[in-house]
Amino acid sequence: MCVFTHFAAGAVAGAFSPHAALVPVFALGSHMILDMIPHFDFESMFLEIVLGLIALGILLLGGVYSLSIILGGVIAALPDLENLLVKTGKIGKNRKLFPSHSGILPHGARAGLVNLTMQSVLSAAVLGFLIWRAA
Numbered sequence: 001m002c003v004f005t006h007f008a009a010g011a012v013a014g015a016f017s018p019h020a021a022l023v024p025v026f027a028l029g030s031h032m033i034l035d036m037i038p039h040f041d042f043e044s045m046f047l048e049i050v051l052g053l054i055a056l057g058i059l060l061l062g063g064v065y066s067l068s069i070i071l072g073g074v075i076a077a078l079p080d081l082e083n084l085l086v087k088t089g090k091i092g093k094n095r096k097l098f099p100s101h102s103g104i105l106p107h108g109a110r111a112g113l114v115n116l117t118m119q120s121v122l123s124a125a126v127l128g129f130l131i132w133r134a135a
Contacts, residue, residue, distance in 0.1 A: 001034040001119060002042060003052035003080050007073040008123035009034055011059065011130055014072020023068050027075040035100035038108040040115040045084045052077050055127060062131030069130060 001009075010027035017023045042048050056073060064070070079098040085091045099105040 001037070001039045002116070002123075003048040003077050004055040005039075005119040005123050006031050006034060006076045006080065007052050007055045008126040010076020011055075011064075011069045011073035012126050013076065014068040014070070015066065015130055015133070017068055017072065020068050023072050024075050027072040028079065031076045031079050031098075032100045032105055036106055036108050038111040038115070040111050040113060040119065045087050048080065049084075055123065058127050059130060062127070062134065064130050064134045066134070 009030040013026035013030045014023045017026050042051075056070070059069065059073070079101065082091070082096045082098055082101050086093050086096065096102045100107055
């Protein structure tokens with residue numbers, strides 16, 4: 001999934017986490033679950049990072065300052081740093097550690113641009129819900 005989708009899923013996981021200590025578990029769990037679904041990924045990690053930061057900015061501009069929500073989003077997006085490290089040649093593909101990146105868990109097949117539209121709509125809905133909830 002795209003970084004902004006992982007961020008949105010982690011943010012909502014953080015919003016509904018029963019305890020702040022569980023936010024990383026729920027956020028990383030959301031990343032693994034989303035990675036198993038067939039999905040579209042951008043080739044450009046720069047674009048992925050920018051779109052993830054835009055998702056964060058939307059929440060902050062919308063008045064969402066909950067530590068659990070923001071941390072959930074950031075933690076859910078963090079495993080994709082491995083992909084950045086592979087694409088920049090800092091590590092080899094065989095050095096990935098995150099379960100849905102290393103092959104421990106199955107990774108979803110590549111999907112077309114229709115999936116990108118679905119990710120965008122769902123992520124926007126989640127971010128909108130979190131802003132509405134914070135108001």
